[in-house]
Amino acid sequence: MKCERVRELLVEFEDSTLPADVSEHLARCSSCQQHSRQMEVVRRLMSLKKYERPDPGFEERSAVTIRRRLEDMARKPEPLFGSLWEFLTDYPRPAFRYALAGVVAVLIVLNFVSMPLLEPVRPVAPIARIAPTPAPAPEPATMPLEVYRQPAYAAFQGPSNRGPARVEYGPRESVPVNFEY
Amino acid sequence: MSTDPAPATDTNQPDDRALVASASQGDLGAYDQLVRRYQTRIYGLVYNMTSSKEDAEDLVQDVFVKAFSSLKGFRGTSSFYTWIYRIAINRTINFLKKRKKRQALSLNDVDEGVERDPAYVELSARESPARDTSLLELQEKLNKALLTLSEKHRTVVVLHDIQGLPHEEIARMTGCSEGTVRSRLFYARQQLQGELAEFAP
Structure with missing residues (x-):
C-alpha cells in the first residue's frame, strides 16, 4: 500500500479502528509514522479551541436581541428575501437551485x-440576365498630339507654394519664381 | 464551546420537533427556547470561522432571525440542529467573501479547563519553543493558522477538530459527500501543519 493512500485512510479511520493493512504499513514506515504524529498534534492543538467561551452575558444578550428583532x-414584516442573491444562497435549498439551473x-x-436553419436564398425573379455572347470592347479613346503636349494652363511644381518653385508653362519652358514678397 | 456531536436533550424539555412546529406557527417563546439551546454552538462555529467576537455575535443573530423567516419552508427531512448549522455555514461563508480585506480579529475568553487538557499539558511540558508560548499567544497563532485556510477547508476543521462532529454529520451540513469532507480535512491539516510547524514533535 502506498504512503499517500495510507495517509488518506488515517483520516478516514481517525474515529474508529484502523484496518490491519494500514496498521502494518504504519508500523514499518517511519515517514508515515512522522506524518501521523504531526497530524495528531494539529488535531489536538485545534481541539484546544473548544475551551474558548463567548463574552459573559452573551447568551442572554443575544437571545433578547433576537427576540426583539423577531417582534419588530x-x-x-421585513422583506422575506432581502435580495435575490441572498435568497438563492443563504438557505439550504439545493433542490431549488438545481431546479432553477435546469430550467x-x-x-x-x-x-x-x-432558431431557423440557414438555407440558400431562392430568388423569385431573375436578378440579371446573362448575355449569351460578350459585348464587343469599345474603341480606345484618342487625343490629338498638340493638346497633349501643350496644356492650356500652367502647372505648379515644387514641394510647397511657400518657397521657391518653378512654374511650368509647357513641357519645355520653365522660369524660376519666388513667392516670398 | 460545546463539543457534543448531538444536541443535549433533557427529558423535561420539549424536543426540537415540537418547538419547531410551535415556532413555525409564530410562537416566539418556542423559538426562544431553540435559540437558547443552539446559539452557543452556532457562536462557536461562526467565531472560529471569522476569528472576530463582534462579527460572530452579529452573525448569530442574523442566522436565527433569517432562520425564523424560513421556518415554514423547513420540512423536517433533517434535524433542526443540522438545518440551522447549514444556514450558519452558508451565511458565514457569504459574510467572509464580502469581508475579505477587512479583518479585525478579537479573541474569546478561554475556560480554565484548558490547562488540564492532556494536549495542552503535553505541549507545556515538551522541550520546545512552544513550551514558552502563553495561552494567549497560542490562541492567536491558532486563529491566524485557521484564517490561512479557504472557507470550505476551515469549515470542516472547525466542525470536526473543534466541535467534534462526525464526518457524516459534517457531510449533511455542508451538502457534500463524506469523501469530500475527509479530503478537505486531509489537505487542511497538512496546511495547518505548515503554519504550526513550531509545535511539531
Whole structure:
C-alpha cells in the first residue's frame, strides 16, 4: 500500500479502528509514522479551541436581541428575501437551485433548437440576365498630339507654394519664381 | 464551546420537533427556547470561522432571525440542529467573501479547563519553543493558522477538530459527500501543519 493512500485512510479511520493493512504499513514506515504524529498534534492543538467561551452575558444578550428583532418583524414584516442573491444562497435549498439551473439550461437549449436553419436564398425573379455572347470592347479613346503636349494652363511644381518653385508653362519652358514678397 | 456531536436533550424539555412546529406557527417563546439551546454552538462555529467576537455575535443573530423567516419552508427531512448549522455555514461563508480585506480579529475568553487538557499539558511540558508560548499567544497563532485556510477547508476543521462532529454529520451540513469532507480535512491539516510547524514533535 502506498504512503499517500495510507495517509488518506488515517483520516478516514481517525474515529474508529484502523484496518490491519494500514496498521502494518504504519508500523514499518517511519515517514508515515512522522506524518501521523504531526497530524495528531494539529488535531489536538485545534481541539484546544473548544475551551474558548463567548463574552459573559452573551447568551442572554443575544437571545433578547433576537427576540426583539423577531417582534419588530412581526409588527413590520421585513422583506422575506432581502435580495435575490441572498435568497438563492443563504438557505439550504439545493433542490431549488438545481431546479432553477435546469430550467435555465432547458431555455438555452430551446432557444438554439427554435432558431431557423440557414438555407440558400431562392430568388423569385431573375436578378440579371446573362448575355449569351460578350459585348464587343469599345474603341480606345484618342487625343490629338498638340493638346497633349501643350496644356492650356500652367502647372505648379515644387514641394510647397511657400518657397521657391518653378512654374511650368509647357513641357519645355520653365522660369524660376519666388513667392516670398 | 460545546463539543457534543448531538444536541443535549433533557427529558423535561420539549424536543426540537415540537418547538419547531410551535415556532413555525409564530410562537416566539418556542423559538426562544431553540435559540437558547443552539446559539452557543452556532457562536462557536461562526467565531472560529471569522476569528472576530463582534462579527460572530452579529452573525448569530442574523442566522436565527433569517432562520425564523424560513421556518415554514423547513420540512423536517433533517434535524433542526443540522438545518440551522447549514444556514450558519452558508451565511458565514457569504459574510467572509464580502469581508475579505477587512479583518479585525478579537479573541474569546478561554475556560480554565484548558490547562488540564492532556494536549495542552503535553505541549507545556515538551522541550520546545512552544513550551514558552502563553495561552494567549497560542490562541492567536491558532486563529491566524485557521484564517490561512479557504472557507470550505476551515469549515470542516472547525466542525470536526473543534466541535467534534462526525464526518457524516459534517457531510449533511455542508451538502457534500463524506469523501469530500475527509479530503478537505486531509489537505487542511497538512496546511495547518505548515503554519504550526513550531509545535511539531
